[in-house]
Amino acid sequence: MKVSDILTDKIIEINLPATDKNDAINKMIELANNSGNITNLEAVRKCVFEREKLVSTGVGKGFAIPHGKSDEIKDIVAAFAVLKDPIDFDSIDGEEVRFIFLLVGKDSMLNLHIKLLSRISRLMNKDEFREKLLKSESKEAALKLFVEEEQSYLDI
Numbered sequence: 069m070k071v072s073d074i075l076t077d078k079i080i081e082i083n084l085p086a087t088d089k090n091d092a093i094n095k096m097i098e099l100a101n102n103s104g105n106i107t108n109l110e111a112v113r114k115c116v117f118e119r120e121k122l123v124s125t126g127v128g129k130g131f132a133i134p135h136g137k138s139d140e141i142k143d144i145v146a147a148f149a150v151l152k153d154p155i156d157f158d159s160i161d162g163e164e165v166r167f168i169f170l171l172v173g174k175d176s177m178l179n180l181h182i183k184l185l186s187r188i189s190r191l192m193n194k195d196e197f198r199e200k201l202l203k204s205e206s207k208e209a210a211l212k213l214f215v216e217e218e219q220s221y222l223d224i
Contacts, residue, residue, distance in 0.1 A: 069180060071187050072214040074146045077207040078102040084149040084168075089157045092149075093120065093134050096170040100147035108140035112172055115140075126159030131192045135171040135185060137178070144184070145172040148210065150201055167192060167201060191217055 079102050086092035097113050106112050115136035119125070126132040147170040154164035169188050173181030191197060197217050204210040 069144075069184065070218050071184065071191060072211070072218050074144050074184070075148060075211055075214055076103070077211055079147040080207040080210050081147075081149040082204055082207060082210060083152040085152045086155055088155055089120075089124075089126075089165075090117075092132075092151065092155055092157070092165075092168055093117065093170075096134060096147050096149060096168055099149065100145045100170050100172070103145055103147075105142045105145045106140065106172075107142060108138075111140035112136070112138050112145065116170070116172065124158035124160065126157035126163075126165050127189065127192075128159055128161040128163065129193065129195070130154065130163055130166040130198065132157045132159065132165045132168045133171065133185065133188055133192075134168065135173075135181075137173055137175050137181060139174055139176070141172055141174060144174075144177070144180070146170060148214075150204065150210065167198060187218075 115138040116134050119136040125134045149168050151166050154166045157165035200213050
């Protein structure tokens, strides 16, 4: 499964305002709720925040990937946002975060969840790709970038 297969313009936001890490995660969960795949919003919120307590999902290079596992979803839940302004996310490299990709999978789909986390990280690790996303002026443009980037180098 490609990352672009789980994204739609309903769950992408450009210039998302967020005051801090908790605000950003809450807004990402609300955005992900637009997918129609969440059956219990508070259970999903709880699983993501519990995972975040273990260690920050601010993985570096201005990117965070809050995630969790819950059976309170119909299918994989995702959301992507470029934040309006960078925020502190307790990232491992100390850099503020500008890009957030939320991912919630079912407990029974662990392999797919891990594979998607890996692919998201691989995409977002590319400086050039992040620069293009930062210049995206619309949800559709951001989605198109994900599709093009995966087609250009992922062997899926």
